[in-house]
Amino acid sequence: MLNTDSNSKNINVFMYKFWSDFSESKVAVISLLILIAIVLIAIFAPLISLSDPYDLSKVSIMDSRLPPMAKNFAGDIFILGTDGAGRDMLSAIFYGLRVSLGVGVMSAIFALIIGTIFGISAAFFGGKYETFIMRIVDIQLSFPSILMALIILAAFGKGIEKTIIALVLVQWAYYARTARAAALVERSKEYVEAAQCLALGNKKIMFNHILPNCMPSLIVVGTLQTAHAISLEATLSFLGLGLPITEPSLGLLIGNGFQYMHTGDFWISIFPGVALLITIVSINLVGDQLRDMYNPRLKK
Amino acid sequence: MTDILKVLQVSKNFVKPIDIASKVVNMFGNFYNQEVVHAVDNVSFNVTSGEVVGVVGESGCGKSTLGRMIAGILPLTSGKLDFHDQHYSGFDEGNYKHNSHIDLKIQMIFQDPFSSLNPRQKIIDIISEAPIHHKLISKKDKKYFVKDILNKVGLGTDAMDRFPHQFSGGQRQRIGIARALAVSPEFIVCDESIAALDVSIQAQVINLFLKLRQDLNLTYLFISHDIGVIQHIADRVVVMYLGQIVETASSDEIFSHPNHPYTKALLQGVPTLDTKKKIYTPIKGEIPSPINPPSGCYFHPRCKFSTNKCITDKPSYKEVSPNHFSACHLNS
Numbered sequence: 293m294l295n296t297d298s299n300s301k302n303i304n305v306f307m308y309k310f311w312s313d314f315s316e317s318k319v320a321v322i323s324l325l326i327l328i329a330i331v332l333i334a335i336f337a338p339l340i341s342l343s344d345p346y347d348l349s350k351v352s353i354m355d356s357r358l359p360p361m362a363k364n365f366a367g368d369i370f371i372l373g374t375d376g377a378g379r380d381m382l383s384a385i386f387y388g389l390r391v392s393l394g395v396g397v398m399s400a401i402f403a404l405i406i407g408t409i410f411g412i413s414a415a416f417f418g419g420k421y422e423t424f425i426m427r428i429v430d431i432q433l434s435f436p437s438i439l440m441a442l443i444i445l446a447a448f449g450k451g452i453e454k455t456i457i458a459l460v461l462v463q464w465a466y467y468a469r470t471a472r473a474a475a476l477v478e479r480s481k482e483y484v485e486a487a488q489c490l491a492l493g494n495k496k497i498m499f500n501h502i503l504p505n506c507m508p509s510l511i512v513v514g515t516l517q518t519a520h521a522i523s524l525e526a527t528l529s530f531l532g533l534g535l536p537i538t539e540p541s542l543g544l545l546i547g548n549g550f551q552y553m554h555t556g557d558f559w560i561s562i563f564p565g566v567a568l569l570i571t572i573v574s575i576n577l578v579g580d581q582l583r584d585m586y587n588p589r590l591k592k
Numbered sequence: 593m594t595d596i597l598k599v600l601q602v603s604k605n606f607v608k609p610i611d612i613a614s615k616v617v618n619m620f621g622n623f624y625n626q627e628v629v630h631a632v633d634n635v636s637f638n639v640t641s642g643e644v645v646g647v648v649g650e651s652g653c654g655k656s657t658l659g660r661m662i663a664g665i666l667p668l669t670s671g672k673l674d675f676h677d678q679h680y681s682g683f684d685e686g687n688y689k690h691n692s693h694i695d696l697k698i699q700m701i702f703q704d705p706f707s708s709l710n711p712r713q714k715i716i717d718i719i720s721e722a723p724i725h726h727k728l729i730s731k732k733d734k735k736y737f738v739k740d741i742l743n744k745v746g747l748g749t750d751a752m753d754r755f756p757h758q759f760s761g762g763q764r765q766r767i768g769i770a771r772a773l774a775v776s777p778e779f780i781v782c783d784e785s786i787a788a789l790d791v792s793i794q795a796q797v798i799n800l801f802l803k804l805r806q807d808l809n810l811t812y813l814f815i816s817h818d819i820g821v822i823q824h825i826a827d828r829v830v831v832m833y834l835g836q837i838v839e840t841a842s843s844d845e846i847f848s849h850p851n852h853p854y855t856k857a858l859l860q861g862v863p864t865l866d867t868k869k870k871i872y873t874p875i876k877g878e879i880p881s882p883i884n885p886p887s888g889c890y891f892h893p894r895c896k897f898s899t900n901k902c903i904t905d906k907p908s909y910k911e912v913s914p915n916h917f918s919a920c921h922l923n924s
Contacts, residue, residue: 306629484707486768488665490775491695498719504712 313585322583323574330571334389341383342368346538351435353378357557373559375548381559384545385567395452396522399459403521404514406460407467412506414468415475416498426472429465437462441524445533455534459521470513474506508586515579519572528570542568569572596779596811597639597662597698600682602671602769604657629882631657634671639779644812646826646843646857648819650879654835655815656703656733659781662813663700664690675779687828694896696726699772705764709756715742715767716752719774728775737774744807745770746800762793769800773808781813789827798825823847831855833883834890838907841916844919851918853895889921897922 315321333340343350355364355378372381416420432440444458462467464504478484479502489546526543528534530550536539540548549560606629614624632654639645647655660666662673664681666692672682680694702708709718719741720734729737739749745766752841756764765785772780782801786794798821804810815824822829829846831839831854839852850856857875878896880886886893892902901921909919 440842481701482704482712485660485665486700486702486708486771487710489663489695489698489700490725490771491664492725496725501710501713504709 307398310585314581317581317584319351322576323577323581327578330389331393333386334393336456337383337386337390341386343380343383345379345384345387345493351378353380357552357560359557360559370558372563373543373557375560376552381545381563384540385542385564388540388542388545388564389567391452391539392522392543392571393524395459395525395535395541395565396518397454399456399463399525400514400518402456402460403463403517404467404510407464407469407509408471408503408506408531410448410464411468411471411473412498412502414474415472415479416494416502422472425468429468432462432465433469435557437520437524441528442533445528450533452535452539455525455528458528459524462524463517463521466517467510467513470505470509474509475502478505480501512583512586514578515575515582519575519579522575523568523572542571594641594676595638596676597813598674598677599635599637599639599658599662600672601671601675602632602635602658602661602682603630603669604654604661604666605669607631610790621714627883630835630885631882632661634677635832635835635837636671637830637840639811639813639839641778642805642809642811644825645812646822646829646833647813648817648822648829651817652879652882653832654882655817656783656834658832659700659813659815660781661664661827663698664678664695664782665700696722696775697777698779699775700781700783701765701768701772704788705761706766706788708768709764709771709801711756713755714752715754715756715790718756722771723774724813726775738770741770741774741844744773744804761789762796765793766800769797769804772818776808777810779813781815783815784817787812787816787818791848794821802895803824809883819858823862831858834880834885837917837919839916839918841918845913845916849913851912851916851923852920853889853919853922854891854895855918873907889919 330586338344347349352364354374355370355374358364358370358374358378360373360381361369361371362373370380370382372385375384410425414425423544440462441458444461445454448454448458484497484501487501492500525534525541526546529541529543530547532547535544537544545564546561546568549557549562549564552560608626608627608629610618610626615823617623627644629712635654635658637645647658651654657666661668661681668682670683672679674680675694675697678691678694680691680698705852713721714792716734716738719738720729723729723737724731724734735752740751742751743747747766751759751763751767751919756767759767765788768785785801786797800849801812801814802825805812812825815821816826826843828840828842830837831846831852839846839850839855841849841851846855847859852894854875861872861874875894880890880893888904889895889902889907892898905921907919907921907923909917910923912918912923
């Protein structure tokens with residue numbers, strides 16, 4: 293009984309501390325609320341959308357390119373207008389957020405796992421292995437990530453899983469570098485020597501002792517790189533690589549509306565663009581606040 | 593009394609490898625050499641079961657490196673280590689061998705009580721992780737096991753579910769001791785284990801060490817720069833200078849009849865409770881760089897009695913009285 297009490301108390305104290313540090317910045321709190329709203333919209337997109345934009349039986353070509361707040365013959369209101377195929381833009385944006393966030397988060401998680409394993413093992417074993425891994429990272433980081441992703445997708449072709457693979461291959465190096473830097477600091481501490489003295493084995497020392505102490509910096513990089521992955525995916529889809537037309541992300545929606553820009557039908561491109569902007573900015577602001585929290589030099 | 597640990601001609605070199613650019617320049621002649629630090633240089637001594645061996649010396653003399661090699665954290669460069677007449681670390685036919693069965697029997701207690709405990713583990717996990725990993729206890733016994741060990745080191749059972757940052761330095765050091773004791777070691781290396789503590793806490797921890805030695809029949813290698821502490825706790829003292837042993841004797845002998853000029857100089861620096869005014873004269877000069885050690889006797893640039901022979905010849909390590917060894921030309 294006593295055990296669980298102090299246990300939950302510890303977690304509460306930790307959460308309280310976390311929140312009081314985080315809420316120092318009002319901007320970050322507002323960004324977090326917006327981000328939570330965006331994530332909820334993405335998860336519940338089929339429930340809150342007025343219509344399923346990809347159900348062909350419900351989409352009529354007669355409704356194409358209606359301006360915002362327009363009504364069709366059946367009396368349905370399109371709050372953000374419709375696109376060239378007569379789909380409701382608001383619903384399309386909800387579904388697009390789902391795809392964009394899904395791809396961004398999935399690729400960030402896989403890149404985090406791969407990069408962390410290589411980064412921590414490089415710091416732990418050192419020597420030729422470390423040199424080998426870190427030179428690959430250096431070479432990869434010296435290319436612009438958009439160029440790398442373009443080359444990979446040009447070779448693989450379109451597809452949701454291929455886009456994720458491309459984003460992981462582009463981004464793992466950032467995590468590897470961060471994980472190595474954090475692990476080098478932890479590795480020289482005496483608790484790691486104590487674990488070696490107790491013969492706990494390399495795997496256990498790396499993942500039970502060094503990894504948990506590297507997590508704060510990895511979470512920060514993970515948040516910022518998720519935003520990067522989303523914008524990278526949007527760029528690729530805009531360019532016609534990346535995701536197929538059957539799974540339109542925000543980038544693809546922007547790309548679809550681009551041809552109508554000169555005719556004055558601005559809403560087809562602008563509204564998905566605004567949604568993308570809000571998503572990326574709110575993730576970045578939350579990530580910045582997390583980074584400041586774990587930066588001891590900024591601690592008061 | 594049997595020898596529990598034999599240290600046989602153990603050396604440790606740290607090499608700073610030359611980079612590719614220097615290697616290219618070296619093709620046109622030998623401009624750059626590898627920098628080799630002889631941290632521990634050909635050190636041999638024995639430890640008898642149940643005794644406390646103190647290792648003293650200035651900072652940078654290789655005490656900690658020696659302790660880490662004995663604890664199995666650092667590999668040796670040459671020489672070998674025997675535990676109960678069994679090799680556990682050293683060279684066989686030119687290859688470095690390490691016997692991990694003996695690892696648990698030799699444990700280490702560290703200097704810094706703040707960095708030596710993983711801040712994200714609870715005390716119960718810090719103590720029980722290794723015994724569970726090595727199947728010395730089962731998972732469901734861990735509570736009773738940890739309770740028992742915490743009592744041994746003088747901490748209450750309510751410490752179990754807390755994190756290291758909730759304890760003071762002295763309490764953390766006790767947790768570090770409990771972690772080492774959890775795998776029932778026979779030999780403990782204490783690397784400056786009390787240097788980071790308050791003086792009042794130092795006394796408590798030293799008394800804990802002495803009590804555990806009696807209760808659990810432990811043998812200690814006690815590394816410290818504090819000669820007062822060594823005098824209090826050690827049965828035998830090893831004095832190190834620049835990676836080498838300069839003098840070994842029983843504690844009583846070395847404090848009453850120090851032989852080597854370096855030992856004498858160290859002992860003069862010990863503060864005493866005498867009311868008479870005492871003038872402290874520091875040993876002149878800095879400890880020389882272990883990359884380019886001086887010729888002959890390593891201590892000659894700082895020694896009051898140095899002669900020409902000290903500059904050219906290395907003194908041999910001789911028995912000056914029973915069980916009292918010293919490496920100085922003044923003895924011959």
